[in-house]
Amino acid sequence: MKTLPIYQVDAFTSQIFGGNPAAVMPLEEWLPDETLRALAMENNLSETAFLVPLPDEPEADFHIRWFTPTVEVPLCGHATLASAWVVFNKLGWKHQQVRFQSKSGPLGVEQTDDGWLELDFPNLAFEQRPTPGLIHEALKGAPDSAFFVPNDTNYLVVLENEAAVKAAQPEIRKLKELGNQGVIITARGEDSDFVSRYFAPGAGIDEDPVTGSIHSVLVPYWAEKLGKNALLAKQASARGGVLRCELKGDRVAIAGQAAFYMEGSVQLP
Structure with missing residues (x-):
């Protein structure tokens, strides 16, 4: 039996029951994709974010992936913000910024002076x-x-x-x-x-x-x-x-x- 931690955070709001709820699951190493999909389906939220630490990677602190109840997605803002909140508040992270490696390239999240979390995301062409x-x-x-x-x-x-x-x-x-x-x-x-x-x-x-x-x-x-x-x-x-x-x-x-x-x-x- 394997025990995995799970957190749920409402993103883009200052109060629970607002914003967008995301599940965040820090892992020690990647599980099979079918397990990640099954976990996201069971959580039944718009996205579940999975994190794996990258202690030997100089340009990133964690690898992040996001799953809806049915598919993996290339980019997700609210679950990234929720993940950063978990890193800062539950995983003992002592830095002002956390850096994620993702399918959409490098993503950073910084704590602002007034307590907001600021995502550094790509400018997408249209x-x-x-x-x-x-x-x-x-x-x-x-x-x-x-x-x-x-x-x-x-x-x-x-x-x-x-x-x-x-x-x-x-x-x-x-x-x-x-x-x-x-x-x-x-x-x-x-x-x-x-x-x-x-x-x-x-x-x-x-x-x-x-x-x-x-x-x-x-x-x-x-x-x-x-x-x-x-x-x-x-x-x-x-x-x-x-x-x-x-x-x-x-x-x-x-x-x-x-x-x-x-x-x-x-x-x-």
Whole structure:
């Protein structure tokens, strides 16, 4: 019998029951992928992050991987933020920053002076394309053009205003036919610079409460539109979340708070 630690942290919120819950499981070494997928399915959260220390790697402190209940994903913001919270608060980490090695390259998380955690994420390129027919069918009022994010398999759809983002009720069954592609909807915000929501039913996530990784494309998009690099973002899901963002050349800083929910152990045969 093998005992594994597990933590659950609500990311991009200062209070439990808000933001986006993530499971974090520090490991001593990698388990088989089928075991990681089974653990993520059992946890049944939008993402479970797995960490393995890299004591002999000069450029990174931990290797991080993220799994939804059905697939491994190349990038995940909220579970990275939750993982950093666990490293800083539960694993005895004494440094101001932790560095992760990932499928999307190096990712850093730094503790700010006011207690937020700031993610150092890539600036993801996007390209304008005709809106796919499935998105038109699933999302009433979708414009004729959207933006495709090749490195994160997402479509970005810009709606008229914040009210349209909040009122959107996409047909999840149709979006699921996109396969492993998510749909971001966004608009200028009323009391923030922009708002967004994110749907990825093909990856096992009907709607994600708060998605840090999509801000790797939202921030460069809105920075250009609004003519400024420092942006306040809100994700307009039922749980909701707040993100302080900044475009920094080929990187994007995404800061949020975290609320600790629980810890325990998993027994593997």
